[in-house]
Amino acid sequence: MCIQTSRNEKRTLTLSALSALLFAVAGLVIGLLVDSLVIVFDGAYSLVSLVLTLLSLAAARFIAAPSCDRFTFGRAIFEPAVIAIKGAVILLVVGYSLYAAVEALLTGGREVDASVATAFGVVNVLGCIAVWALIAAQSKRQHSGLLDAEADQWQMDTMLSVAVTAGFVVAWLMTQSSLAAYAVYADPVMMLLISLYFIKVPLNMLTSALREIFLMAPSEEIRERIDQSVLEAGKDSDQEIELAGVAKVGRELWVDVDIYPDDSDVIRVKDIEKTRETIQKRLAKLPLELQINVNIAS
Template sequence: MTEQSLLKLSIAVTVILALCGIGAGLYAASFAVVFDGIYSLTDAFMTMLALMVARLIANSALPNPGGKLAERFTMGFWHLEPMVLGLNGTLLIGAAIYALINAVDSLMDGGRMIAFDYAIIVTFFTFTVSLGMALFIQRKNRTLKSAFVALDAKSWLMSAMLSASLFIAFVVGYALLQSPYAWLASYTDPAVLALVCLVIIPMPFANVKQALADILLVTPAEFKQHVDKVARNVVEKFGFSSHYSYVARVGRGRQIELFFIVPKNAPARRLEEWDAIRDQVGEALGGEGHDRWLTIMFTTDEEWAI
């Protein structure tokens, strides 16, 4: 199964499950269940964007992509991936904060009574489907190794955790109705929603942080060290004066620019020899493929490299 087909399946299941959840939440008068559905719909929308970006990246890697988009984006579409990941995490955090505010407001107003029996059935069903999708997508991503698919699997796992928390809370609330503490049952829905939001809000921060680093072209330290190590070996092997390296990670893309400073009195080389040196450098760097953008230049003028 490809990245795109897996994301399509995830979108279809998410939309169906979200619409059912919203309808069931309205019927049961549970804002927590409605939030679960809205959260899933937001995730489905972002997964659709992720699918579009994944398709653009795959098409741009073709030998002759063609089309107006390829003419307008000659540097590729890698930069869209961190934008989508960052927007996804930001929207999920925003939705959880909004739900938390509503939950606190409901608690201050005395809570709300819901149809516990119906809510229990719905949340158990949602939990089962979400957990199954999370495990299925994680297993498929062991070979795909896609950041988009990994985020989608994490979203399914978060949905499963949310549904499990709601299920347990509704079981407790239903039990309270049969006890002397029945007055507490009306606080169950907003209380569990507030608790779930407090857990969910920090979870996308790591993805947002990484996406922001990619958008700002923050140089990955380990990657830079690897590039510099290879470059130093090349300088020593071919008698160059020095080198300058510029490295960035943009989504799944790896961008590398290497400038080698050649002594002005160095013996002349044929173009084929310079190309052979480039091949050696590229092989030593590793990671050759559609997601690597490698530029290697040789100059005697250091100003070209700064």
């Protein structure tokens, strides 16, 4: 990663951390004042996001450091490790919120000042959209796994805020109608629906990160690109070339290729370099740092 990209990544993560702190404090204070389970969850989620963003910021600094005696293959593995931690923590938060919503439904619901909650929700939605859009734009420009995960967090927070605000509007309308007695169930029902919907986001973060940690095969699109590059390298070579292994680890793509020489052939250094260059050119458009190893197979 170049120095400028690393700086932009750190700057974006710092902005995310400060924004998460602001939303966390506001959500917790307003949620406790109006006794809303959903708003307290929103604030708690922002607080967890803050801690996780600080973790991502520390990881970004650590990953950008050069290889050393302790990490001879670099620090790319720390990116999926951090994303896995983030996914697991968010999954725990969503799981607890699901439990709290069910408990509130079974105990008669929760009465909430819908007018104050709605006003807070509108402000919260606008703020979340602004931060999410900024981080998502930076993520597309820099192709950073950490910023992708950060954008996912803010997307989740934005959609949560939209759902909460819409729910409070409905709750306020209920209080003005013959359904006023059921308005106390609006808050836990919103929390229940939101938890069930959003649980897939941390699950996807966790599973994709674990795939990288355990060096499992990357996405089908990447595998097809690699297969085509190896086929092209085989056409340009007198030896048989075979893909031995491939894994995406953080922002790095590891590709291992075997060359099988004929009994009469002697593989020269330029043959190995030609194979590596052909694969490198075919994969150059991928937004990943390539690590290509060409091995002589017996």
